[in-house]
Amino acid sequence: MTKNRLEAFSDGVLAIIITIMVLELRTPAGHDWQGLLRLWPTLLAYVLSFVYIGIYWNNHHLMHTVRRVNGTVLWANLHLLFWLSLFPFVSGWAGESRFAAVPMTCYAGVALMAAAAYNLLVQTILRADVSNHLLREALGDFLKGRLSIAVYAVALVTPFLGYPGVWVSGLTLMAVALMWLIPDRRIERVLEQAGQSPPG
Amino acid sequence: MTKNRLEAFSDGVLAIIITIMVLELRTPAGHDWQGLLRLWPTLLAYVLSFVYIGIYWNNHHLMHTVRRVNGTVLWANLHLLFWLSLFPFVSGWAGESRFAAVPMTCYAGVALMAAAAYNLLVQTILRADVSNHLLREALGDFLKGRLSIAVYAVALVTPFLGYPGVWVSGLTLMAVALMWLIPDRRIERVLEQAGQSPPG
Amino acid sequence: MTKNRLEAFSDGVLAIIITIMVLELRTPAGHDWQGLLRLWPTLLAYVLSFVYIGIYWNNHHLMHTVRRVNGTVLWANLHLLFWLSLFPFVSGWAGESRFAAVPMTCYAGVALMAAAAYNLLVQTILRADVSNHLLREALGDFLKGRLSIAVYAVALVTPFLGYPGVWVSGLTLMAVALMWLIPDRRIERVLEQAGQSPPG
Amino acid sequence: MTKNRLEAFSDGVLAIIITIMVLELRTPAGHDWQGLLRLWPTLLAYVLSFVYIGIYWNNHHLMHTVRRVNGTVLWANLHLLFWLSLFPFVSGWAGESRFAAVPMTCYAGVALMAAAAYNLLVQTILRADVSNHLLREALGDFLKGRLSIAVYAVALVTPFLGYPGVWVSGLTLMAVALMWLIPDRRIERVLEQAGQSPPG
Numbered sequence: 001m002t003k004n005r006l007e008a009f010s011d012g013v014l015a016i017i018i019t020i021m022v023l024e025l026r027t028p029a030g031h032d033w034q035g036l037l038r039l040w041p042t043l044l045a046y047v048l049s050f051v052y053i054g055i056y057w058n059n060h061h062l063m064h065t066v067r068r069v070n071g072t073v074l075w076a077n078l079h080l081l082f083w084l085s086l087f088p089f090v091s092g093w094a095g096e097s098r099f100a101a102v103p104m105t106c107y108a109g110v111a112l113m114a115a116a117a118y119n120l121l122v123q124t125i126l127r128a129d130v131s132n133h134l135l136r137e138a139l140g141d142f143l144k145g146r147l148s149i150a151v152y153a154v155a156l157v158t159p160f161l162g163y164p165g166v167w168v169s170g171l172t173l174m175a176v177a178l179m180w181l182i183p184d185r186r187i188e189r190v191l192e193q194a195g196q197s198p199p200g
Numbered sequence: 201m202t203k204n205r206l207e208a209f210s211d212g213v214l215a216i217i218i219t220i221m222v223l224e225l226r227t228p229a230g231h232d233w234q235g236l237l238r239l240w241p242t243l244l245a246y247v248l249s250f251v252y253i254g255i256y257w258n259n260h261h262l263m264h265t266v267r268r269v270n271g272t273v274l275w276a277n278l279h280l281l282f283w284l285s286l287f288p289f290v291s292g293w294a295g296e297s298r299f300a301a302v303p304m305t306c307y308a309g310v311a312l313m314a315a316a317a318y319n320l321l322v323q324t325i326l327r328a329d330v331s332n333h334l335l336r337e338a339l340g341d342f343l344k345g346r347l348s349i350a351v352y353a354v355a356l357v358t359p360f361l362g363y364p365g366v367w368v369s370g371l372t373l374m375a376v377a378l379m380w381l382i383p384d385r386r387i388e389r390v391l392e393q394a395g396q397s398p399p400g
Numbered sequence: 401m402t403k404n405r406l407e408a409f410s411d412g413v414l415a416i417i418i419t420i421m422v423l424e425l426r427t428p429a430g431h432d433w434q435g436l437l438r439l440w441p442t443l444l445a446y447v448l449s450f451v452y453i454g455i456y457w458n459n460h461h462l463m464h465t466v467r468r469v470n471g472t473v474l475w476a477n478l479h480l481l482f483w484l485s486l487f488p489f490v491s492g493w494a495g496e497s498r499f500a501a502v503p504m505t506c507y508a509g510v511a512l513m514a515a516a517a518y519n520l521l522v523q524t525i526l527r528a529d530v531s532n533h534l535l536r537e538a539l540g541d542f543l544k545g546r547l548s549i550a551v552y553a554v555a556l557v558t559p560f561l562g563y564p565g566v567w568v569s570g571l572t573l574m575a576v577a578l579m580w581l582i583p584d585r586r587i588e589r590v591l592e593q594a595g596q597s598p599p600g
Numbered sequence: 601m602t603k604n605r606l607e608a609f610s611d612g613v614l615a616i617i618i619t620i621m622v623l624e625l626r627t628p629a630g631h632d633w634q635g636l637l638r639l640w641p642t643l644l645a646y647v648l649s650f651v652y653i654g655i656y657w658n659n660h661h662l663m664h665t666v667r668r669v670n671g672t673v674l675w676a677n678l679h680l681l682f683w684l685s686l687f688p689f690v691s692g693w694a695g696e697s698r699f700a701a702v703p704m705t706c707y708a709g710v711a712l713m714a715a716a717a718y719n720l721l722v723q724t725i726l727r728a729d730v731s732n733h734l735l736r737e738a739l740g741d742f743l744k745g746r747l748s749i750a751v752y753a754v755a756l757v758t759p760f761l762g763y764p765g766v767w768v769s770g771l772t773l774m775a776v777a778l779m780w781l782i783p784d785r786r787i788e789r790v791l792e793q794a795g796q797s798p799p800g
Contacts, residue, residue: 002661005611009657011205012615015212020623023220025289031300054278057209061202075781078654089625100631211405215412223420225489231500254478257409261402411605415612423620425689431700454678457609461602581675
């Protein structure tokens with residue numbers, strides 16, 4: 001039951017994060033195409049951030065194979081939500097600055113911290129529910145998670161290596177999103193099995 | 201279970217979209233009737249957008265006849281939510297510009313993309329759950345969906361055909377909303393049957 | 401099941417309305433008590449609107465005795481949510497104008513329309529579920545609802561009758577809130593009975 | 601059932617409060633580190649407020665051992681949510697003022713009122729459900745709650761005792777947060793027992 005409320009609260013926070021980001025899209029100054037075109041960096045940052053939050057929401061379904069939730073898991077989850085809640089802020093800043101070096105680094109930094117918080121959450125869950133073989137199988141070897149963190153670290157540094165470092169950073173962040181967009185058959189298959197034969 | 205979370209998350213996002221649009225209604229400049237009257241384009245755009253999001257929420261109930269959800273369905277649903285999340289932006293812009301040509305075209309464009317995303321979602325669902333005759337019956341021949349897309353395309357073009365193209369566009373958008381407001385007996389009847397005899 | 405989603409969506413919208421109203425409380429100009437005190441009209445409007453939305457959320461529990469929901473009920477509910485969604489707007493305006501006549505009239509007007517929409521919703525529900533004696537009993541004779549509408553009509557007019565009409569309007573609006581704050585034993589008792597012996 | 605809707609609505613409001621606070625983090629003026637660093641008071645206030653709302657969400661789980669909810673409990677809960685809804689306002693003001701005395705006192709005041717409202721809610725619940733021994737045990741002797749209120753009273757006063765009173769206030773507020781962050785084994789253990797043998 002506590003797990004259900006954890007899912008409901010997380011869904012609520014993620015739904016709000018993904019939606020209030022649109023408030024960073026300020027009304028264009030003019031009423032012509034140029035007014036809209038001048039917004040392209042904000043629009044692009046919005047699309048990328050929307051996809052990121054969507055990925056985290058998708059992956060948050062791993063909660064469904066969880067059988068035991070304790071106080072540490074609740075706080076590890078809030079810790080993840082904290083970093084995700086900063087996406088509207090860094091996304092708005094990166095767009096408004098037309099992808100200047102410092103805002104891009106901050107964006108990559110928030111993405112990095114969110115990925116680390118997600119890994120921490122997964123490990124906290126596994127520790128709280130040691131015998132959960134279904135979950136352990138669903139998560140596999142964390143390869144994708146560790147790879148993402150390494151790539152975020154690159155995106156964090158490149159903006160300071162001079163032109164075209166900012167663009168390398170942006171493309172790198174998009175590449176990670178694409179890697180996660182490819183549906184993770186592993187979690188899906190395990191969730192399906194869990195539906196047929198409930199854990200425990 | 202994953203389906204329930206999909207519904208809960210979509211309800212959350214739609215509830216937020218429909219509500220934060222009111223933030224585009226800035227406090228009037230004066231404290232008299234004129235201050236309020238000067239806001240009529242924003243108010244009108246708010247009403248129309250409220251009805252649009254309401255229609256999508258209503259139609260989203262088709263999810264209830266769905267029995268299988270996979271990763272592709274999750275992303276097709278997020279794709280729909282993305283276009284719907286742009287309604288506050290184009291609605292605010294169209295209102296603030298007092299229905300200038302470019303903002304109106306953008307509004308029609310977002311409406312068009314949302315309708316296309318909805319059709320895509322329906323087809324993704326049908327592919328994931330091929331044997332779902334209830335759902336297939338509920339959706340019928342997509343006539344209304346295809347008609348809407350055609351009409352949105354008209355509303356997209358007319359603002360550039362000179363006066364009174366913008367008004368044709370606005371009236372066209374309202375006509376589509378009215379067409380959908382007429383309760384869709386088909387989905388309702390099928391949902392009722394599903395309640396009496398659960399699918400499967 | 402459709403009823404559950406109706407409740408979840410309405411809860412979501414009401415939760416957002418009640419919370420985003422705080423965004424109308426702009427950061428005070430100075431960092432002293434005077435900066436805060438100058439905000440008193442906005443704070444007072446916030447408290448009143450918070451109580452109003454709270455009352456509607458409380459009364460929305462009547463949905464729980466509903467057994468049949470159709471498309472007309474869904475739209476009657478959205479119609480109610482539309483008028484409630486305007487509370488942040490009129491509340492912010494009334495506060496910012498330090499309770500000028502026109503904003504106060506608009507506030508009373510939105511309160512009036514919301515009350516009428518609530519009555520319409522109740523009647524739509526009763527028509528969709530004619531044999532629901534539990535609900536009919538819970539609602540009683542609508543006396544409180546009709547009285548509220550009459551009082552809102554007074555609050556709508558008094559601001560234009562010269563000083564101190566605006567204050568009469570405000571006190572009247574507060575009186576209605578107080579009348580509803582007195583817990584409605586009727587709905588509570590019926591809900592309790594429904595819990596012990598499910599309707600039907 | 602009413603209890604479920606109470607939890608869902610509270611989760612919704614708490615999710616929105618915790619998320620819209622990020623809107624107080626305005627885009628930095630410049631695109632360099634200095635622009636970001638100038639925001640440190642707002643960022644710090646954001647982190648503290650996030651933790652506070654997280655603590656209230658965590659503690660709100662006591663609702664789960666509740667068996668009876670009446671109108672008084674609903675309003676005691678709304679009263680708590682009212683004070684929590686002011687966190688974005690005082691948090692933004694305290695940060696924007698770089699922790700001036702009056703905003704800090706207001707922050708402590710809102711924290712104090714929220715703690716008092718929480719205690720009131722707990723007592724209202726215990727009165728509505730006198731025989732609930734599980735809940736009574738979970739709550740223990742209120743020591744932590746009473747201690748918090750005392751400490752908030754200190755944080756309320758110190759900003760006016762001259763330098764470095766504001767910092768004492770801030771550190772005090774953080775200390776309370778830390779005290780609550782230490783997971784409350786009592787509620788957790790009782791909830792677990794409740795899961796194994798449902799109350800009643």
